Amino acid sequence: MSVPAAIISAMAGDLERLPAPVSAAAYGTGPAAVAGEVLGRARAELPALGGLVEREQLLVSAWLTGLRSARTRRAYAADVVAWLSWLARRETGVLAAGRVHVDLWTAIQLDAGSAASSVRRRLSALSSFYRYCAAHDLIGRVPTEGVARPMVDPDYTATVGLDRDQARALVAAADTGAQALRTAAVVRLLLHNALRVDEACAADVADLGEDSGHRVLRVVRKGARKAKIPLTPATVAALDAYLADRAERAEVGDWRQLSGPLLATATGGRLRQGHLWELVRRLARTAGVGAWEQLSPHSLRHSAITFALDAGASLRDVQDYAGHKDPRTTRRYDHSRDSLDRHAAYTVAAYLA
Numbered sequence: 001m002s003v004p005a006a007i008i009s010a011m012a013g014d015l016e017r018l019p020a021p022v023s024a025a026a027y028g029t030g031p032a033a034v035a036g037e038v039l040g041r042a043r044a045e046l047p048a049l050g051g052l053v054e055r056e057q058l059l060v061s062a063w064l065t066g067l068r069s070a071r072t073r074r075a076y077a078a079d080v081v082a083w084l085s086w087l088a089r090r091e092t093g094v095l096a097a098g099r100v101h102v103d104l105w106t107a108i109q110l111d112a113g114s115a116a117s118s119v120r121r122r123l124s125a126l127s128s129f130y131r132y133c134a135a136h137d138l139i140g141r142v143p144t145e146g147v148a149r150p151m152v153d154p155d156y157t158a159t160v161g162l163d164r165d166q167a168r169a170l171v172a173a174a175d176t177g178a179q180a181l182r183t184a185a186v187v188r189l190l191l192h193n194a195l196r197v198d199e200a201c202a203a204d205v206a207d208l209g210e211d212s213g214h215r216v217l218r219v220v221r222k223g224a225r226k227a228k229i230p231l232t233p234a235t236v237a238a239l240d241a242y243l244a245d246r247a248e249r250a251e252v253g254d255w256r257q258l259s260g261p262l263l264a265t266a267t268g269g270r271l272r273q274g275h276l277w278e279l280v281r282r283l284a285r286t287a288g289v290g291a292w293e294q295l296s297p298h299s300l301r302h303s304a305i306t307f308a309l310d311a312g313a314s315l316r317d318v319q320d321y322a323g324h325k326d327p328r329t330t331r332r333y334d335h336s337r338d339s340l341d342r343h344a345a346y347t348v349a350a351y352l353a
Contacts, residue, residue: 038062045070046077056084056094063132069224071198079125095133098143102126106147115158116150123149157332160294161303167191169287170300181242186263186271186279188235190300194308194322195219195229197273197297203262205243205255217262221323273297305333 035058042049042061049057060080067073086105087097102123109119127144134142162170174180174187189195199219207218214230221227231239239262243255250258261270276297284292301322308318309330319330 038065041065046073048077048081052081052084059094059133059138060084060129063129066132067128069222070202070220071222074198075121076125076128079122080129083122083126095139098141099146102143102147106150110150116152120149120152123147157302159296159302160291160299161306162289162295162299164307166284166287166289167303167307170283170289173283173287181238181245182263183279183283185235185238185242186276187283187300188232188238189217190276190280190297191304192232192235193217193229194301194304196221196301196323197276200263200297201261201271201273201276205258205260205262207262208239223325225323227323302333305330309334 038061039058042057042064046064049060052060060077064073064077067076083105084094087094087101090101092101106119106123109122110116123144127142130139130142130144133139171184171187171191174183177183186200189200190197199221203217203219209216209218209228211228211230215236216228216230219227219229240255243258246264247253247255247258252258260268263271265271265275280295280297280300281292284295289295305318305322308321309315313321315327315330315334318333319327322330322333324330
């Protein structure tokens with residue numbers, strides 16, 4: 001029997017009383033010690049797991065421990081917790097679920113209007129989870145095997161973007177209000193530098209630096225890839241003003257003496273992604289954007305990438321700017337790529353003339 005299977009089988013049944021992470025020694029020895037350490041790490045990072053029953057909580061925590069990307073752990077944890085809740089309403093255990101359950105769950109989501117891309121990601125989460133279970137002899141067959149993934153149109157995105165005038169109005173709106181310094185910095189990071197919302201929220205003051213004459217921000221991108229993002233002058237000015245104000249409030253001489261999150265709440269905590277969703281929609285409404293209720297922080301990143309392409313930046317440069325591994329992902333943003341005036345045939349003819 002594998003280690004995860006042994007831990008689950010040998011579990012004493014009182015894991016609900018295990019505290020949030022302390023030293024591994026506090027859990028004693030043997031399977032209980034390993035179980036406690038796994039649970040402690042997962043609970044600290046993903047509080048939503050606390051709503052699961054003890055055996056499911058331990059099994060999901062053990063699976064997530066093997067995933068290296070924090071972004072993937074967060075997304076997959078939410079997907080599997082939702083799946084387990086769906087199974088519980090049908091009085092089906094996690095290891096008793098079969099292909100028919102996955103097919104039904106998929107159909108219900110699509111009928112409810114879930115995006116095909118979202119359903120595909122959730123199926124990927126379930127496949128990863130059940131492959132883990134099968135690898136440790138907890139199930140005989142992976143229930144996601146053979147399940148048809150919904151097709152995703154590579155040229156379609158449901159994200160609502162901004163035009164140039166709307167983007168300018170949003171930036172102007174960000175420069176006013178009670179939290180104008182912080183808001184101005186947030187909007188420029190998303191709209192000028194095309195950061196993903198989790199990259200912005202996860203950044204710390206210590207991640208700011210300089211390289212080859214550029215002010216840069218170190219971030220962790222998808223796939224746990226580290227990157228240095230050169231900050232535009234407007235972004236630098238907004239960040240400097242915001243951090244200088246924070247330093248003054250903290251009674252330190254220079255903002256470089258600050259620690260903790262780059263984007264902080266009034267009490268010094270880290271801004272959550274939900275804060276940025278609310279902020280973007282409030283600013284868009286103030287700026288007179290008609291579709292403000294449909295906007296998200298990703299709308300600003302989406303708009304930034306589209307603006308870069310429309311402004312004539314090369315696909316390779318925009319791919320680097322966006323942090324895309326595959327240039328085909330970048331091409332999705334080029335909404336005017338079918339323009340006859342820009343057709344590559346004219347470029348080739350001129351080059352060979």
